[in-house]
Amino acid sequence: MSGTWPDHPGDLSRLVGPPEVVAANVVSYVGATGDARSASGVLYLAVPFELRLDEQGVDVALDAPAGVPDRVRVEGGWRGAVPEAVAVARNRVRDALPDRYVQWLAVRSAMPRDEPLREAPEVTTLDDVLVLLRERFEGVMSEPVPVPDDGEDMVRTVLYDTFVVTTGLERPRGNFVRGLRLSSRFGLGGLPGEPMWGGRTPGSIRRAYRVLDEYCRTRLDLPPRADDEEIP
Structure with missing residues (x-):
């Protein structure tokens, strides 16, 4: 140098x-x-x-x-x-x-990566993904809009009137995808502590949406959801 x-x-x-x-x-x-x-x-x-x-x-x-x-x-x-x-x-x-977010990020960054969940069956359709998306975010999400992208089974939604999220299944392999847009150049795919490849079982998708929800809520300085407080 x-x-x-x-x-x-x-x-x-x-x-x-x-x-x-x-x-x-x-x-x-x-x-x-x-x-x-x-x-x-x-x-x-x-x-x-x-x-x-x-x-x-x-x-x-x-x-x-x-x-x-x-x-x-x-x-x-x-x-x-x-x-x-x-x-x-x-x-x-x-x-x-928010301090709540900075503390959450520090804890997640210090965690070892979660192990992939390998239970059966796997999610294979966009409709199944949407069921899990609504299960987690009903009431704080906009109506999902299909994303025209070379045959990918993807939708875009806005969470908490703030965060633009694209999610669905990548084709032809059918891998689960969940991304959050930060700007025209940057987005977040994986978040700290998550597996390198999270899988596409219902449990793994629920876990991915839960971590995304934690990110969104702490960024907005909102407390944890009541039904998450007892979940490690």
């Missing part, structure tokens, strides 16, 4: 997201451009950001909630300015998020 600019994209990525903050999901999905002049990612699995270097310093643009300043500027050489700018952005986002 010598000279006016980083030598390689990886040099910039490692400054933006050191391993310890990536492991805690404080900084995620970090990617640097090939010229190592800019990078992007997500803070606290909630707020996308874009970082750009120039000859005078570093700019960080945040896709931040209303009322939160959406730009951080730090002057100076990139080796010192990048960590400082990212730290300022991280703290700004942390202060804007």
Whole structure:
């Protein structure tokens, strides 16, 4: 890491997201451009950001909630300015998020991954997925709308009037899919503590929707559902 600019994209990525903050999901999905002049990612699995270097310093643009300043500027050489700018952005986002959510994220990030559930039978139709979706989110979801996408069995819905979610079955393999949109560039698929591949049994889909519900409710500073409080 010598000279006016980083030598390689990886040099910039490692400054933006050191391993310890990536492991805690404080900084995620970090990617640097090939010229190592800019990078992007997500803070606290909630707020996308874009970082750009120039000859005078570093700019960080945040896709931040209303009322939160959406730009951080730090002057100076990139080796010192990048960590400082990212730290300022991280703290700004942390202060804007509910404590309930930050605590939930810390607990989930420290958990070992759940084991896949292998009970039978497997879910094989979109109608079956919709039954489980409504079972979990009835009353806090918009009417699901089919997603036209090369034959995929997918629908899109809005949870709690806030979170745009796409879910269904990926074809031709029939794998269960559940994704939450953060911005035009970033979305969340798996959440901390979930299996690498969760399966498509009713139990595994219920568990996936439960974790998604926890994410949404804590982001909105809502307490757990009454019927979840006794479930480990």
